[in-house]
Amino acid sequence: DAGVIQSPRHEVTEMGQEVTLRCKPISGHDYLFWYRQTMMRGLELLIYFNNNVPIDDSGMPEDRFSAKMPNASFSTLKIQPSEPRDSAVYFCASSPDNEKLFFGSGTQLSVL
Amino acid sequence: SQQGEEDPQALSIQEGENATMNCSYKTSINNLQWYRQNSGRGLVHLILIRSNEREKHSGRLRVTLDTSKKSSSLLITASRAADTASYFCATDLSGGYQKVTFGTGTKLQVIP
Numbered sequence: 001d002a003g004v005i006q007s008p009r010h011e012v013t014e015m016g017q018e019v020t021l022r023c024k025p026i027s028g029h030d031y032l033f034w035y036r037q038t039m040m041r042g043l044e045l046l047i048y049f050n051n052n053v054p055i056d057d058s059g060m061p062e063d064r065f066s067a068k069m070p071n072a073s074f075s076t077l078k079i080q081p082s083e084p085r086d087s088a089v090y091f092c093a094s095s096p097d098n099e100k101l102f103f104g105s106g107t108q109l110s111v112l
Numbered sequence: 113s114q115q116g117e118e119d120p121q122a123l124s125i126q127e128g129e130n131a132t133m134n135c136s137y138k139t140s141i142n143n144l145q146w147y148r149q150n151s152g153r154g155l156v157h158l159i160l161i162r163s164n165e166r167e168k169h170s171g172r173l174r175v176t177l178d179t180s181k182k183s184s185s186l187l188i189t190a191s192r193a194a195d196t197a198s199y200f201c202a203t204d205l206s207g208g209y210q211k212v213t214f215g216t217g218t219k220l221q222v223i224p
Contacts, residue, residue, distance in 0.1 A: 035214075042215075042217065043214040043217075045211060045214075099204070099212070100157050100160060101147075101157060101212060105153060105154050106153075106154055
């Protein structure tokens, strides 16, 4: 299995632009998670899905953030409009059991 | 906010020595996990210990859990330069929606 695949690997954008991060989970995993990692706040859980349904989005910082999972093999995290404070590494992870998580390599986002 | 906090924040040891990292958490849990993150990469699952277990081994890793003190420790024996990484504990929350939240991490440097 190729593991969790995230794209793009790096994203540099200007403040105010829309940013879309993509994730392909491991086939057969029913849970999908989006995390954000910064030096100041560490790893924060933004949202997680079970069987494509959002279960807990209490970590989504603002209405500028939205996440979708249209099918079992694809999820997006969108930021519109982006701000410099959104700069971080965004990780997608999947799990077969909501216990052991398998992480992607992350997307390094820089908002100028 | 983080559920877990690791101690120490940073640790530097010589190759061959043992490394011990501690994790304290705040609320009751179903299980506790340890993950490793190499620089610029996603997290990799190392070991999971359930709330009714006190100790678990996996290769050179030994994990203990003390639910009365809400703490866990990760021991890496006979450390190698390749063990250089950040180590995170992760807990779920018993009751309600189960979601995995991460601690602040310990940065381990193993000097060859």
